[in-house]
Amino acid sequence: MATTGTRSVFLGTFIHCTTLETMEYLHETAVFVDEKGVIVELEQGCDLKTAEDTVFPRLGWEKGDVVVRVGGAGSFFFPGFIDTHIHAPQYPNAGIFGKTTLLDWLEKYTFPMESSLSDLSRARRVYTRCVKRTLSHGTTTASYYATIHVPTTNLLADLCLDLGQRAFIGRCCMDSELSPASYRDESAQQSIAATKATISHIASIDPANALLTPILTPRFAPSCSRELLASLGDLHRETNLPIQTHLSENASELALVRSLFPELPDYTTVYDRFGLLTPKTILAHAIHLSDDEVRLVKARQGKISHCPCSNSSITSGTCKVRNLLDSGLDVGLGTDMSGGYSPSILEAVRQASLVSRHVAMAGDDHAKLSIEEVLYLGTRGGARVVNLSETIGGFGVGMDFDAQLISLGPDQGREEEEEEEEEEEEEEEEAVEEVVVVEVDEGSEEGPVDIFGWESWEEKVAKWVYNGDDRNTRAVWVKGRLVHEVTR
Amino acid sequence: MATTGTRSVFLGTFIHCTTLETMEYLHETAVFVDEKGVIVELEQGCDLKTAEDTVFPRLGWEKGDVVVRVGGAGSFFFPGFIDTHIHAPQYPNAGIFGKTTLLDWLEKYTFPMESSLSDLSRARRVYTRCVKRTLSHGTTTASYYATIHVPTTNLLADLCLDLGQRAFIGRCCMDSELSPASYRDESAQQSIAATKATISHIASIDPANALLTPILTPRFAPSCSRELLASLGDLHRETNLPIQTHLSENASELALVRSLFPELPDYTTVYDRFGLLTPKTILAHAIHLSDDEVRLVKARQGKISHCPCSNSSITSGTCKVRNLLDSGLDVGLGTDMSGGYSPSILEAVRQASLVSRHVAMAGDDHAKLSIEEVLYLGTRGGARVVNLSETIGGFGVGMDFDAQLISLGPDQGREEEEEEEEEEEEEEEEAVEEVVVVEVDEGSEEGPVDIFGWESWEEKVAKWVYNGDDRNTRAVWVKGRLVHEVTR
Numbered sequence: 001m002a003t004t005g006t007r008s009v010f011l012g013t014f015i016h017c018t019t020l021e022t023m024e025y026l027h028e029t030a031v032f033v034d035e036k037g038v039i040v041e042l043e044q045g046c047d048l049k050t051a052e053d054t055v056f057p058r059l060g061w062e063k064g065d066v067v068v069r070v071g072g073a074g075s076f077f078f079p080g081f082i083d084t085h086i087h088a089p090q091y092p093n094a095g096i097f098g099k100t101t102l103l104d105w106l107e108k109y110t111f112p113m114e115s116s117l118s119d120l121s122r123a124r125r126v127y128t129r130c131v132k133r134t135l136s137h138g139t140t141t142a143s144y145y146a147t148i149h150v151p152t153t154n155l156l157a158d159l160c161l162d163l164g165q166r167a168f169i170g171r172c173c174m175d176s177e178l179s180p181a182s183y184r185d186e187s188a189q190q191s192i193a194a195t196k197a198t199i200s201h202i203a204s205i206d207p208a209n210a211l212l213t214p215i216l217t218p219r220f221a222p223s224c225s226r227e228l229l230a231s232l233g234d235l236h237r238e239t240n241l242p243i244q245t246h247l248s249e250n251a252s253e254l255a256l257v258r259s260l261f262p263e264l265p266d267y268t269t270v271y272d273r274f275g276l277l278t279p280k281t282i283l284a285h286a287i288h289l290s291d292d293e294v295r296l297v298k299a300r301q302g303k304i305s306h307c308p309c310s311n312s313s314i315t316s317g318t319c320k321v322r323n324l325l326d327s328g329l330d331v332g333l334g335t336d337m338s339g340g341y342s343p344s345i346l347e348a349v350r351q352a353s354l355v356s357r358h359v360a361m362a363g364d365d366h367a368k369l370s371i372e373e374v375l376y377l378g379t380r381g382g383a384r385v386v387n388l389s390e391t392i393g394g395f396g397v398g399m400d401f402d403a404q405l406i407s408l409g410p411d412q413g414r415e416e417e418e419e420e421e422e423e424e425e426e427e428e429e430e431a432v433e434e435v436v437v438v439e440v441d442e443g444s445e446e447g448p449v450d451i452f453g454w455e456s457w458e459e460k461v462a463k464w465v466y467n468g469d470d471r472n473t474r475a476v477w478v479k480g481r482l483v484h485e486v487t488r
Numbered sequence: 489m490a491t492t493g494t495r496s497v498f499l500g501t502f503i504h505c506t507t508l509e510t511m512e513y514l515h516e517t518a519v520f521v522d523e524k525g526v527i528v529e530l531e532q533g534c535d536l537k538t539a540e541d542t543v544f545p546r547l548g549w550e551k552g553d554v555v556v557r558v559g560g561a562g563s564f565f566f567p568g569f570i571d572t573h574i575h576a577p578q579y580p581n582a583g584i585f586g587k588t589t590l591l592d593w594l595e596k597y598t599f600p601m602e603s604s605l606s607d608l609s610r611a612r613r614v615y616t617r618c619v620k621r622t623l624s625h626g627t628t629t630a631s632y633y634a635t636i637h638v639p640t641t642n643l644l645a646d647l648c649l650d651l652g653q654r655a656f657i658g659r660c661c662m663d664s665e666l667s668p669a670s671y672r673d674e675s676a677q678q679s680i681a682a683t684k685a686t687i688s689h690i691a692s693i694d695p696a697n698a699l700l701t702p703i704l705t706p707r708f709a710p711s712c713s714r715e716l717l718a719s720l721g722d723l724h725r726e727t728n729l730p731i732q733t734h735l736s737e738n739a740s741e742l743a744l745v746r747s748l749f750p751e752l753p754d755y756t757t758v759y760d761r762f763g764l765l766t767p768k769t770i771l772a773h774a775i776h777l778s779d780d781e782v783r784l785v786k787a788r789q790g791k792i793s794h795c796p797c798s799n800s801s802i803t804s805g806t807c808k809v810r811n812l813l814d815s816g817l818d819v820g821l822g823t824d825m826s827g828g829y830s831p832s833i834l835e836a837v838r839q840a841s842l843v844s845r846h847v848a849m850a851g852d853d854h855a856k857l858s859i860e861e862v863l864y865l866g867t868r869g870g871a872r873v874v875n876l877s878e879t880i881g882g883f884g885v886g887m888d889f890d891a892q893l894i895s896l897g898p899d900q901g902r903e904e905e906e907e908e909e910e911e912e913e914e915e916e917e918e919a920v921e922e923v924v925v926v927e928v929d930e931g932s933e934e935g936p937v938d939i940f941g942w943e944s945w946e947e948k949v950a951k952w953v954y955n956g957d958d959r960n961t962r963a964v965w966v967k968g969r970l971v972h973e974v975t976r
Contacts, residue, residue, distance in 0.1 A: 092940045095954030096947050099856050129938050313954075315845045315856070341954035351842075357803045358846050368587050368803070448958065450617050452580045459584050466583030466801075466829035469957065470936065 007061055008033045008480055009051050010403075012071025014042075015461065016079050016394040017376040020325065025457050026395070031077070032059060033401040037479025042397055069475075074451060074460075075407035079394050080140025080476060081345035082382025084305035085244070085284040085334025087145045088156055089117040091130040093338040097314055102250035105314050105339065106178075114147045114172075115183035123152035124159075130343065131156075131163050134335075135484040137344040138404035138473045141382070141392060143168040143244055143282060143305075143334075145217055148185055150194050154201040157212055161205055164483035166402065168386065170217030170244055171198045173232060178222050188227035192235060199241070211479070213242065215282075220246035221270045222256050233275025242280040242387065244305075245271065248293070249285040250316045268293035277302050282385055284334055285310075286324065287317040294327050303385040304331045306377065308351035309340030318358050321377075322367040332382030333374075349374045349465055371462050405475040408449045408460055408468070447471035495549055496521045496968055497539050498889075500559025502530075503949065504567050504882040505864040508813065513945050514883070519565070520547060521889040525967025530885055557963075562939060562948075563895035567882050568628025568964060569833035570870025572793035573732070573772040573822025575633045576644055577605040579618040581826040585802055590738035593802050593827065594666075602635045602660075603671035611640035612647075618831070619644075619651050622823075623972040625832040626892035626961045631656040631732055631770060631793075631822075631874060633705055636673055638682050642689040645700055649693055652971035654890065656874065658705030658732055659686045661720060666710045676715035680723060687729070699967070701730065703770075708734035709758045710744050721763025730768040730875065732793075733759065736781070737773040738804045756781035765790050770873055772822055773798075774812065775805040782815050791873040792819045794865065796839035797828030806847050809840065809865075810855040820870030821862075837862045837953055859950050893963040896937045896948055896956070935959035 010033065014026040030051045032041035041055055048070070052063055071077055093109050100108055117123045134142055142160075144167055146153035153171040160167040173195060175185040185191035199214040206212040216239075218224045218232050236243055248254060248267050257267045264270055268289065271277040279301035286304045289297070297304070306319050316339075324331050333348040334340070340348065352374045359367035369377075383393030392402045449467045451460065464472060476484035498521065502514040518539045520529035529543055536558070540551055559565055581597050588596055605611045622630055630648075632655055634641035641659040648655040661683060663673040673679035687702040694700040704727075706712045706720050724731055736742060736755050745755045752758055756777065759765040767789035774792045777785070785792070794807050804827075812819050821836040822828070828836065840862045847855035857865075871881030880890045937955050939948060952960060964972035 091938070092942075095937075095951040096943075098950075099858065125940070133938065312842045312845050315849050317849055318846070343955075354800045354839075354842075357800050358806070361803050361805055362850070370587065449583075450579070450621065452613070454580075455584075462586075463583040467831075471959075 005035050006067050007035055007065055008067040008069060008401075009048075010069050010071070010077060010401075011046075011048055011051070013076040013457075014395050015076045015457070017372060017380050018394070020373055020376050020381075021370070023372050023375065023461070030055065031395060031401065032061075033480040035480075037400050037481060039395065039397055039399050039401050042395060069405075071405055072407065074409070075405055075474065077395070077403050078138075078406050079379040080392065080402035080404055080478065081138045081378050082332060082386060082393065083134065083139045083142040083335050083345050083348075084282055084303070084332040084382050084385045085307055085336050086134070086142050086343075087337060087339075088127055088130045089114045089123070089147050090338035091126055091133070091343065094343060095341045096338070097341070101252065101314050102316060102339075103252050103256070109338070111180055111183050115180070117147045117152050118149045120152060120155065123149075123155055127152070127156045127159050128163075131159050131165050132484070133343050135163065135165055135476055136470045136473065137346060138470075138476055139165070139345055140402040140404070140476060140478045140483075141166040141386060141388070143170070143215060143386060145170050145172055145219075145244070148172050148174060148183065148194070150197045150201075153198050157198070157202050158205065161211055164211070164478050164481050166211050166392070166478055168213050168215040168242060168244070169198065169202060170215040171195050172217050172219050173228055174219040174223035175225050175228050176223050185228070188225055188231050191228050192231045195232075195235070199239070216241050216243045218243070218245050218276065220253070221267065222253065222260055226274070229270070229274035229276060236275060236278065236280075240280070242282065243276055243278065244282040244284070245276065247271070247283040247286050248288045249311075250314075251288070254288060266290060266293050268296050272296060272300060279303075280387060284336060285316065285319065287311060287319045294324065294329070298328055302329075303387075304329050305334040305336075305385060306331050306352060307334040307336035307340055307348070308355040309342055309348055310334075310336035312351065312355060313341050314339050318355055318362070320359055320364075320367065321352065321356060321369060322359070322364070330381065330384040331377055332385035333378045344470065345378050346465070346468060349378045352377060353465070371458075371465055375461075375465065401477055401480045403477050404473050406464060406468070406472050407447070407474045408451050408464055408472060409447055493523050494555050495523055495553055496555040496557060496889075497536075498557050498559070498565060498891075499534075499536055499539070501564040501945075502883050503564045503945070505860060505868050506882070508861055508864050508869075509858070511860050511863065511949070518543065519883060519889065521968040525888050525969060527883065527885055527887050527889055530883060557893075559893055560895065562897070563893055563962065565883070565891050566626075566894050567867040568880065568890040568892055568966065569626045569866050570820060570874060570881065571622065571627045571630040571823050571833050572770055572791075572820040572870050572873045573795055573824050574622070574630050574831075575825060575827075576615055576618045577602045577611070577635050578826035579614055579621070579831065582831060583829045584826070585829070589740065589802050590804060590827075591740050591744070597826070599668055599671050603668070605635045605640050606637045608640060608643065611637075611643055615640070615644045615647050616651075619647050619653050620972070621831050623651065623653055623964055624958045624961065625834060626958075626964055627653070627833055628890040628892070628964060628966045628971075629654040629870070629874060629876070629880060631658070631703060633658050633660055633707070633732070636660050636662060636671065636682065638685045638689075641686050645686070645690050646693065649699055652699070652966045652969050654699050654880070654966055656701050656703040656730060656732070657686065657690060658703040659683050660705050660707050661716055662707040662711035663713050663716050664711050673716070676713055676719050679716050680719045683720075683723070687727070704729050704731045706731070706733050706764060708741070709755065710741065710748055714762070717758075717762035717764065724763060724766065724768075728768070730770065731764055731766065732770040732772070733764065735759070735771040735774050736776045737799075738802075739776070742776060754778060754781050756784050760784060760788060767791075768875060772824060773804065773807065775799060775807045782812065782817070786816055790817075791875075792817050793822040793824075793873060794819050794840060795822040795824035795828055795836070796843040797830050797836055798822075798824035800839065800843060801829050802827050806843055806850070808847055808852075808855065809844060809857060810847070810852070818869065818872040819865055820873035821866045832958065833866050834953070834956060837866045840865060841953070859946075859953055863949075863953065889965055889968045891965050892961050894952060894956070894960050895935070895962045896939050896952060896960060897935055
């Protein structure tokens with residue numbers, strides 16, 4: 001089911017990024033979502049009565065048919081996060097990487113885990129948890145790498161459709177000897193045939209690509225024969241399907257690519273030469289690009305998935321995001337789990353901020369990314385990277401309602417009440433301790449952020465970015481469908 | 489109340505750091521804690537029956553008098569965290585720092601917030617939340633900076649005693665014109681008198697220093713007149729009280745110190761010259777030390793509080809922790825909230841790992857810290873920094889029971905059951921979705937980490953370090969007293 005079949009109106013504060021530098025705060029706003037999950041009206045200064053009396057008639061809606069969802073005081077609706085690079089089969093390894101770097105990390109942790117996901121029962125368990133976990137973190141769209149296995153890759157597609165997550169599903173293409181014999185495609189032809197099998201499966205379960213899109217996934221240049229790269233380039237030209245791969249992550253990888261493709265000037269050109277660098281290509285990492293490579297990506301309108309958690313944890317390098325943005329490239333965020341340790345794009349948002357500060361500390365003060373900028377990367381930026389900027393990443397008429405309801409804990413009203421109580425009870429000293437207990441129990445139930453009531457909205461958002469987590473993500477919708485809710 | 493008055497036995501898995509590089513995993517272990525909160529016996533291979541039949545008689549304990557706490561399957565006891573550097577009054581600003589660096593951050597965010605904490609009602613609210621919040625993150629010992637205000641600094645001491653957190657309480661000493669006229673000590677004499685007032689208060693509420701110790705707190709060299717620095721050096725010699733301050737955090741600060749103390753060779757020597765660099769001195773940050781300064785700190789046996797969250801967020805620099813450790817310095821972790829955005833030492837543990845990787849990426853591969861090493865810094869290392877290494881930071885006979893019970897979610901047994909259920913229900917396809925729902929609800933109740941059942945204990949700890957949070961910290965004890973518990 002890709003549509004809710006019901007009409008909804010969402011009331012409260014809506015916050016989204018309008019440009020890289022600016023966020024818009026829409027208070028007392030009503031967003032009207034039709035039965036296909038599309039926003040058909042967005043009204044500021046609109047309460048439920050106005051919505052019902054004025055907007056419903058205009059839309060031809062009847063009261064009884066419309067689901068009403070009110071964001072409470074202190075909470076706000078925010079666009080769903082877009083994870084432009086995530087490996088679903090690596091979820092059980094999240095946080096497990098020791099002191100490895102890319103190539104030994106692949107060998108020690110990643111290939112064995114991915115290989116084991118040929119097992120349907122194991123894959124069901126891992127993929128179900130992965131999709132539900134990322135939904136709970138507010139990821140409404142994910143660009144997944146699966147494994148080489150067709151049945152379990154198809155299962156991942158099934159699960160995303162069932163659980164309601166918008167997803168790009170990539171069967172990993174990898175036929176070179178970099179991977180162990182037990183975990184690689186037998187040949188370029190077999191790799192293409194298997195890829196087509198997943199494409200067909202997705203066409204059969206979601207023919208309109210309402211939620212699911214197959215994505216061509218040459219794992220990375222060293223994993224693929226020239227024949228496979230060329231065939232995938234052909235397949236892209238035939239199908240116009242999107243492409244995802246890795247680019248310029250790690251020094252040893254760069255040396256490997258140079259040795260494998262000695263006739264080509266650089267890593268980026270490898271993909272370009274085989275017809276794999278296009279406006280529909282998502283390039284993960286792009287840490288060590290030369291100026292020529294940046295220009296080539298720009299010329300081809302390729303997209304960048306910045307994966308700060310991964311780049312720090314497996315010490316790949318610090319991506320110069322500001323340079324990429326200044327060069328006019330589209331940049332989104334990826335968890336790159338489990339190179340990245342976390343399934344959460346909010347954590348990627350936070351680490352994008354911190355990594356940009358590491359770039360600044362290395363001498364480029366201009367590199368620092370603001371709260372607005374890192375949230376843009378996680379929403380609008382990601383939407384551009386997956387070529388859905390008209391549809392997701394913000395709130396606007398004609399866009400799909402992919403959103404999360406964020407609550408930061410006790411609202412101002414309750415805070416003020418408590419304060420009054422406290423002031424009263426400071427008179428009678430013995431009672432003070434009781435009040436204190438109530439306060440904290442509420443806090444810990446509500447989540448990891450403490451709001452004192454005097455914060456501006458900008459400060460509330462900063463507190464969410466730096467200390468928030470999935471406890472603050474109270475509900476999540478994709479195309480208007482409720483796909484996650486914290487019930488307690 | 490500094491003691492529980494009751495005897496306890498804790499049963500289950502105990503994990504702690506034995507050296508910088510090694511952790512010990514003690515399974516099926518019983519830890520016996522007397523009515524003063526001291527570990528009197530630690531027995532491996534000991535269940536409740538053995539404890540009662542064999543150990544109780546040896547200790548002269550009676551069954552009915554002993555509280556029994558069993559850590560469930562998949563959970564483990566871990567030493568409480570030690571936060572060697574935290575500013576309690578800055579808690580409401582956690583996550584709010586914009587693009588500032590140290591000196592403008594002080595002016596824009598910090599001094600105004602601290603100044604407002606002269607208000608008793610506001611201070612009660614902020615400090616209560618801060619202490620309860622840090623306890624919920626497993627911080628059993630904290631070295632606090634308060635503000636210049638005596639009544640609210642004393643209130644912080646009261647609250648730590650009431651709520652059961654072991655704490656060093658520092659009234660901020662700052663009489664220079666760096667701070668606004670409305671928020672600084674009037675003179676060196678007044679600063680010393682105010683400091684003595686807090687020392688007296690703590691002596692009156694916790695005369696044995698069972699939980700609380702006053703700590704002399706020259707904010708940092710630029711905040712203090714020479715007279716104040718000299719008087720604090722004298723006060724240290726008289727009282728032998730510990731000292732805490734900031735050292736070598738930021739380039740502008742370094743330039744300021746050079747301009748203020750042009751006759752002295754470096755920043756470290758400023759403290760040394762005034763008798764403030766001693767074995768009882770906690771130096772926060774120590775990012776940009778010269779080799780001479782490292783040698784001087786080592787010669788004086790000064791201690792280092794590494795604050796990775798803060799150093800990255802306000803772009804102070806990347807501390808070369810490996811160098812400090814190799815030079816034989818004692819290093820612990822500090823949140824440095826709100827220069828650091830998080831009240832959690834687990835977050836500091838995680839960021840210490842990531843920052844060490846940034847140092848590695850800048851060319852020193854040896855700099856990378858392992859899971860064992862960053863957890864050591866947060867426990868045993870911190871204990872050495874606060875000169876309590878015989879008492880806290882690990883499990884051993886004669887040490888106090890300062891501990892946290894960590895649970896990572898559904899235990900292996902439940903996992904296996906679920907797996908069996910799933911396998912059964914894969915036969916009947918329609919039932920599958922129900923099982924899945926139950927699984928995730930449990931997951932989100934249990935916390936942010938998914939354990940699949942096949943992980944080694946080392947891998948479980950890694951998952952906790954990288955994705956865990958206060959939801960995993962199910963209960964916390966200080967000196968055997970239960971000071972925090974997640975009840976749901």
